[in-house]
Amino acid sequence: MKRTHHCNELRSHDDGQTVTLAGWVHSSRDLGGVIFIDVRDREGRTQTVFDPSSLPKETFDRAAALRGESVILVTGKVRRRPEGTNNPKIASGEVEVAAQELEILNQADVLPFPVDDPEVASKVNEELRLQHRYLDLRRPEMVRNLRLRSKVATATRVYFDEQGFLEIETPILFKSTPEGAREFLVPSRLHPGKCYALPQSPQQFKQILMVAGVERYFQLAKCFRDEDLRADRQLEFTQIDLEMSFIEREDIYNLVEGLLKRVWKTALDIDIPTPFERITFEEALNRYGIDKPDTRFGLELADFTEEFRSSGFKVFNSAVANGGVVKAINAKGMACATQGQIEAMTECAKSFGAKGLAYIKVENGEWKSPIVKFFTDAEKAALARKLSIEEGDLVLFAADQWLTACEILGKIRLYCAEVLVTQGKLAVPGDRFDFLWVVDFPLLSFDKEQNRWYSSHHPFTAPVAEDVPLLTSDPRKVRGQHYDVVVNGVELGGGSIRIHQPEVQKVVFEQVLQIPPETVKARFGYMLEAFRYGCPPHGGIALGFDRLIAILCGTPSIRDVIAFPKTAKGTDLMTDSPAVVEPKQLRDLHIELKAAKKP
């Protein structure tokens, strides 16, 4: 080893020892007659002192010429700092190393952005940070994120090992199964014209592992989806993926609650209460207007369908007449909303297909609204009662088909909460974690444009047993044995009990999803066959590992918890990928490019 100690190790009891530190020049203070250099490594930093009276001039001059972030090796004697010069801000602040030798391992150029000043560094343009990710990752905040990620990964592995799970790797080179997310294709050299695909998830392999008798599988699995990126979505990401045999939904709830309890304890030393609350998909939509509600605050939706069934306000009564609903929320204290905010909400509502956004402002004891003149006293009384309307409130309405109306107000609810938080009228504590299970999702959703049913989750999800007969007669009513785990309005993960009978799976593929039998055979034939040779009932779940870490780190973007993330356009600014390849490489893959090459 080149060093004897790391930079957060020396304390006053090391006084007198001769030590060697290795690290980066964090900062240097050249006072002319004496130079202080803080040497930093990933553990912390220690002050070294270069005193010309006890050093060759040549060594002193080299120390004076060091630039920030150069890598050095300093040998010297540990000593207590003189009275009154301790630095309480750093853990090694009671001592310093009186340098005797200096080896410059790598003289750094002037940096493109500062890494020593956390105030400035955290504000640096992300483009620049990604271009020089190796510098960005030196920042303490990023080091903390990487460490926490590693710790949680280890805690996860230990937990699953304790629970009797096997960690099993599944192939990265898989087969295209174009249901669902767009896939990355990998052309085969050995098989001209054929392609592998990178897995969107190890779903099919893990189910096959259950048929194989593994019983309990888990993996920190890399997944790939060629879809547009977001703050919480990358082209490649990591899932805590697991599958178990001979279980029911309750077993998964229990297992995952145990995992998250362990993770929160390990990462944040927080005891989260279990079991988690459960809410049905229908109730989540009815109360919060979204299937992943943030339950840290109220602002719940209320239903007024019956009250407005024969209302004098045509927009409402016709919505009900068409089988829709009338719903409203009370944004407490938001009567002062600006015209701009009302417009922003209206735009949001319109993006869901609403024609407008009706509202009532309660100001100076008066209901100010373009529509309140259509309301009867009974209607007003119902509103006032169900929404506990008070001075200063803002009531917002949606009248539409059930799902649409709920979703509109769900968005509005989040928008209002954000505004109220910035105005200090609503507290949403960042250190509070509201976990819940969302259950009883509809197994199927209807695609109006393509005029067919599609799986809400994925086609392997088992229907609730008593709903199986409805599969072909009334698909809308079939509930899936699907569950999502949600925290603070973030979908942490989802899974289901799977279909383990080949004939049910076949009905779902061919009769419900209307996939032609030959396509089913080509894509999923091996699964249906496997299910015929002794398939245990099984189920599982996958948790977004990057999202999980981001929540624990308190950052809104998973880029902050991934060492080398891609930009919103899917490029890597450090390596400049994706990039043009050599014609020979394409020839080997039997590929001819049509698109114009960009240099």
Next chain:
RNA sequence: GGGGGUGUAGCUCAAUUGGUUAGAGCGCUGCCCUGUCACGGCAGAGGUUACGGGUUCGAGCCCCGCCACUCCCGCCA
């Protein structure tokens, strides 16, 4: 594919709403400084205002286009 935001010195930001030679702090270079830790002092260098057009007597600012980053919608079985 669509909508919003941002782009000015190496970095973070100004520029009195279209008006002289585009400024500040940090960083950088040089000099001074023996107890600093955001060291201090003096001096200095550093700009195609992302890029390309246009309007104007005059554009960092207005208009059109384009690029990059970012947030959102679509998309994410």
